[in-house]
Amino acid sequence: MPNHFTTTCTQRLSQYSGYLRDITQNLPEVNPHHVKNSLRAYFLAFILLPLGLFSTSCEKDDEDPGDRPTVESHLNFRAVVDGELVEYDTLMYVNEAGNVFGVETIRYFVSNVALVDLSGERVPVDTAIYVDHRDEAYTRKSYPGAFPNGTYTAVEFTFGLDSAMNRTNAFINFPEAAMEWPVPMGGGYHYMKLEGKYALGEDFNHYNFHTGPLDGNHNYFQVHVPVHFEIADGRFDLTVEMEIQNWFRDPHTFDLSEIDHGMMGNQEKQQQVKENGHDVFSVQIE
């Protein structure tokens, strides 16, 4: 593949050479007796002009305003408990089962992210997104380039990774790699790691609310969030919000003390999570 930078320079070189030829052709007629004067003019032309040219040429492609995307869209991710931004590492929330709990870790995947327009057409946004709510680098995704203008009615995504994507070695780099779901348990990746403490009498215990595929059950689910917005200038800025309390209720009241030895191998719990997940996500327009 030809080097874009070299190609651009060559194109400019050709362009500038032609420009020089035009200049010299348009120089006024000179008397042979005044060749010295004409030489001075040419000298100025072929020394000063190239100097001026190469001071403005050879800019790298990423500095070329013509190559720069003019618009950028954003997907933000936010986690809340009882509608308020999560306050980490503090036993201060009470879920429907009565567990007093705190939150330490929220990492998850969503995939097949798309906007749905008025005609029901899906406009793809991203294949897979890894979110870590305690790491700013993984709570905001940027998408350079214009999206189709129009009216949109929903945001859709898969919670977790669909079965085509959820294969061991699909994400070999950190931090995504550390979401791995062990091969003896089916392989692939955790869909979510939601972790923290819950009160246990005068003491506490840890919970690992870990979701993923098990025993041939994919356990991912489709999320369709109705939201009405317009794209008028090719870009959007949307926030996907997760209400943590909703993982623990409706239709199943989820008691954290029942997973004190883990839930990765417990399909009943995985199924409950899947069924509770229907109203966990909402979308806000920024």
Place this chain on the structure above:
Amino acid sequence: MFSPSKSNDEMRHLLHIILPVIAAVVFIAGCKSKDADDPDAPPTHSATPADLNLPFNFPRMEIPEYNRPTVEAIALGRELFYDPILHPLETMSCASCHDQSVSFTTHESNALALVNLGWNDRFLWNGKVAGTLEDITLFEVEEFFQTDVDALNANPDYREKFKAAYGVNSITTHEISLALAQFFRTLNSHDSKYDRWLRGEVQLTAEEYAGFEIFNSETGDCFHCHGTILFHDNRFGNNGLDLEPDPGLFEVTGDPNDFGKFKTPTLRNIELTAPYMHDGRFETLEEVVDFYSSGVQHHSPNLSPLMKYSADGGVQMYPLQKEYLIAFLKTLTDTSFTEDERFADPR
């Protein structure tokens, strides 16, 4: 040259040819000189590019553009690694604390093993140095050894090798760190019995496979921190060794939430790298597994939420399960790495 005797047309014709040519030369020279001034541009000297031959199932290794692997720099880094010249008194070399036969650590130092380090971005038990291998090697040269660069500059052989590797006439700690980083980047272990099993070349014994399942389930629950092909999670955590732990990452960040957290070490070659834990408190794998089974301190501050059995003191394994787990851990031993002549003392 131009002659007053030539006609005006001839002169114009000549200039029409010459001007674009000169403009082109100046233009191209301008392009080149800009590239040469670019600090991110690769070195212009002609060292021989080297291929690290990394396995497909390992993560992408971040290699700075300014220190791409070359045959000359890797060989130079290897020589420096074994040469006490880096120490002002020339009494120790890197190899004094990083012995190849035990996966580039030593019992005395309990230094983190130099194995697959090119996939790390925080170094040392408390994460004191962040960045690339070039950052940790610069730390070792400037702060640990406090290398006297005059000793290297006085050595014609090193001057010649640094010239060949980096095109420099004068050696600084910068080039020393670059060469060491290149050698470190070759110290990769991916040919243990476990790797060969993944490639379908060997079978695990029944005991080893049982250990593999314990490791990779919530029975042993090892994989959450020591998972991935690198057998670590590239994070820091408190595994509950003490009620009053050493400060660890807190020393670096000053964040009380980081108190007691240490770098998750890789388990590759773990059989060879005793003693274990950041303070080397355990001599054997049996002691380590006993600790995770029943010795975890539930009330250790900032205990990792992944230590979810801590209220019971740990994962509570049966003796046979412990044996199987250790059998699996020993499949991570890679003697082709510890005996690879490319990593040995070249002198």
